[in-house]
Every structure is written in C-alpha cells, then in structure tokens.
Amino acid sequence: MAQRTAVRSRGLDHGLQQAWKIALTIAMVAIGLVMVFPIVWSFFTAFKPNSEAASASPTLLPQTWTLENFVEIWSAIPFAQLYGNTILFAGVVMVLSLTFDTMAGYALARFEFRGRTAAFIAIIVMLMIPYQAVIIPLYDLVHSLGLGQSMAGMIIPRTANAFGVFFMRQFFLALPRNLEEAARIDGANEWKIFTRVMLPLTTPALLTLGLFHFQFNWNDLLWPLVMSNNIAGATLPAGLALFAGQHVVEYGLLMAGSVLALIPLILFFLLIQRTFVAGIATTGLK
Amino acid sequence: MSARSTMSIHHRQARAAWMFLAPGLLLLTIFTAWPLLRTVYLSLTDYNLLTPPEWVGLDNYRELLADPQVMNAFGNTLLYAVVVTPVTIGLAMLFALALNERFFARTLVRTAVFVPFVVSLAVISIAFRFLLDPNYGLVTHWLSAIGLAPQQGALAQPHTAMAAVMLVGVWKNVGFYMVMFLAGLQSIPRELYEAAQLDGTSRLQRFRAVTLPLLSNQTMLVSILAATASFQVFDQIKVMTNGGPAMSTETLVVLVNRVGINNLEFGYGSAVSVILLVLILILSLAQYLYFGRRQVRY
Structure with missing residues (x-):
C-alpha cells in the first residue's frame, strides 16, 4: 500500500515536473522574443517604404518590401565615411588596447617586483573611474595636444584600459605556475617567453576582451559625440543620433542605417559566442 | 646558486x-x-577653454548647491539608479536560474537575452523612440488598442519618459549580468545540490542555502557593475528624450555634457562631475565593505 502511494506520488511529481518545464519554456521563449523585438522591428522597418514606416496604423511586417532605404542612406548622410570612422576607431583601439592590456596584465600576474602592489592598486582605482566623469579635462587635454576633431584624438586616450589590464591579470594568474620556468631555464628571453609561450594560451581571453573593447568603442556615444562637431567626423552611433535629431520623420531611412550599423557586431558576437561566454566563465569575472 | x-x-x-x-x-x-x-x-576654477583657468575656490560648489538643475539631475540619477540597479540584477539572476534548466530552445533564448548587450544603445534607442512615437509608433499603437496609450506619446510626459529610459536601461544590460550569473551557477559543484537533496530540502531551501551564498562573488561584481553603469546613464536619454520633457530625465552625465561641453563651462561642469565621482566612490567603498566580509570560498 505504502509502496503504491509512493509510486503514484512519483507519477504525480513527474506530471508536475512536466508542467513546470512547459511553463518555463513558454515564459522564457516569450522573454527571448521581447528582448529581440526592437532589433527585429528595426530590421523590418528598414524594408518599409517611407509612407508605411510613418503610417498612422503601423504594422510589424512591411506590406511592400523595398530596398530604397538601403540605397538612399549612403547619400542622405556621409554614411560610408561614418562606417570607415567607426571601423578605424573600434578596430585600432581594440588592437592597441589588447596589446597594452595583455602586456601589463602579464607583468602584474607573472612577475614579482617592487611596486607591483602599488601598480595593481592604481589599476583598480582607475578601473572605478568612468570616463564620463573626467570627460571635461580629457576633452581639454586632447585639444591642447592639437588632436581636437581628429580620429587620432578620439583613438589615443582609449589605447589602454584598466578593466582590460585587470581582466588579463586574472587570466594569467589562473595559468599553471611553472609554464615560463622551463623556457627561462632554456635561456629564452622574456619577450620570447611572452609571445611564444604565454600568448598562444590567451586566445579565449583575447577574444572575449577583444569583443568587449570592440563593442564598447563601436557603440560608444558620448566620446565620439564630444570629439566631432559634424556628422562626417563622427562614428555610426553619434552620426545616426545627430541625424535622428534633425530628421525626425525619415524612419525607414534611419532604420536602414541602424541595421547596417548593428549587423557587424551581431555577426561578430554570434561567431565567437561560445568563446566569449567561456571567457567570462574562466577569467576574473568569477 | x-x-x-x-x-x-x-x-x-x-x-x-x-x-x-x-x-x-x-x-x-x-x-x-x-x-x-x-x-x-x-572644479575650483572658472574656465572656458579660451582663457586660462582662474582660481575661484569653492564658488562653483556654492553655486551648484543652490542650482535647481543640478539638484534635479542629481535626483534623477539617484532615482534611475535606485530603480534600475536592483531590477536588472534581480531579473538577471532569475533569467540565469531559468536558463540553467534544460528546456527546448534554451540556447536560442540565451542568445536572445544577451544580444541587446552587444548592440549599440544609442542606435537602438532611435528604434525605441520610433516605437514610442505618438502618431506612428507600433508600441503606442498596441498600447492604445488596450486603452493605455499616453497622450502625446510616452516620451512627452515626465513619469512615462523616465519609465521608458529605465526600461531600455534594464533591457540593455540584463543579458550581460545573466551570463555572469550563469557562469557562477555552472561553477557550483553538483554534489552540493545532491547532498542537499538527500537531506530532503526543497527547491527554495536549496536556492537559499547553496546557490545564493555560492553566487556571492558574482553578486558583488554584478552589483558594482550595475550600479556604476546606472550612475553613468547617458546614451538612451540623449537619443530618446535629450533630458526632457522639462528636464525630467536629465541625469548628471547629460547635464555635464550640456553645461560643461556644449556651453563650455569647464569649471562648473567639472564641479558637477565631482558629484558623480563622489557618488561612485561611496558606492564602491560601501559595496567593498558590505560584500568583503560575506565572500564565500569553497
């Protein structure tokens, strides 16, 4: 009797488990749809003719599909120039910052030297300072160096990043202790040890931090906005924001520009998604 | 040797x-x-890029304390942070717990929740502004179908405008914190749950006794990141409302940009920046002290 009750309650448990799983699936799929909705809507709206994009009874899907927005955006604003600026800004910053962050993180993690603790504390303090809070002297400094309204002025202040140094330090700390000892005994110099022994091991961390840097700079609004006084000198977010401020009704056109601006990052992320998530899981973010 | x-x-x-x-x-x-x-x-000078900084002592701070637009921006920033930080963290943890279970389309949902973190907040805010447009916005259209359409659109009224930029802020970052919590959840040894299950504990008890304490490292990091991000909010406000209507969504960073950079009041703008710095300093210290003694190792 007791046994039969136990069996029945297990069956009930199983039913409950099943219902719970279905409810969870429905809820989470709904949440997923809500999360991508603005992006999906932008995508569809980019294919709407202007009469439809600015219609009093809007729909999610276009009724007539058109490519005219994707053609016109290149002449409505200096879109190619914005694109070039953004690739240059995000690309150069990513490469230089990865280089300097990795080197500094390596020094803090794998060497013992006087001043290491002080340097690490300095990094932590700078990690906490948002650039938004020091933007006035930063703007002033770049202008007094003669780099105002230039790509160099936009790029150079970003070529080292305190978070990047911290992130790479945590990664290097987690590597086995005796890695470089063997190479040192073999008489390899420190630069060779760094580039030949250590760097090949850092790929997941570099990809993760690379995406961080690339997306942060590709997406940033305030700094490019402050550093460019016209649309042509801006990056995509700043340029599109400026354009949106002037031409409120050209919805389809703006959405075509937005979609073109968002696509590289979404692709970049989808390509390295696994490594990126693993990178977050295995480094200092734990 | x-x-x-x-x-x-x-x-x-x-x-x-x-x-x-x-x-x-x-x-x-x-x-x-x-x-x-x-x-x-x-912040202790009068400076406008054209003439060299002129020492004025604490004048900027005296002026700032009596300046309604600074108090307004300070209040808006606090309000934004106090609402957005816990909501984002709570949702992120909830999503992580749900996405740690096995179910159909889990990987797709994980990607969908994370994708907003990758896209440009400024660019997608243009879409949000259009979705909320009083005449042509799809969301306005849907809201009016169920009788909830705000007059002149959600962005034209102070409360709904603030709510809108808050929602966009949560939407943007929740996926990133979700991934961090997920990494934490996956690093908790399975045996701990099995042992707790053998002791006849409920799901909720296991969450409180095993999951929550062992996630404290992630919780600390996420709350520092989320709170600091809240204090720096700028992008969606600049694009969706530009601080309006009637300055009801103007935050400290928006104000620094308007007064400090656009009006070239470098000295006064710097004094406003110092408020932001002090806020972030207090926050970091408080969180360090609070979480520092609660860290769990295993």
Missing part, C-alpha cells in the same frame, strides 16, 4: 616586468589618472 646571481635574476625580472607594464600604465596615467586630478582642480 650564489647570492649575487640570484640578485641579478631578480633585477632582470623586475626590469622585464616594468617593460611590459610601462606602456599601459603610462597611457592610463595620462588619460585617466591625470584627468581625474584635473577634474578636481578645474
């Missing part, structure tokens, strides 16, 4: 270390540490 050659190895190592460290540290000193000190200095 003789003492002398040990010394020289140490010496060589230290030199190599500084060579690796120098470029990054130098750049950070010039473009982060120096501007930090200079923000404090400029």
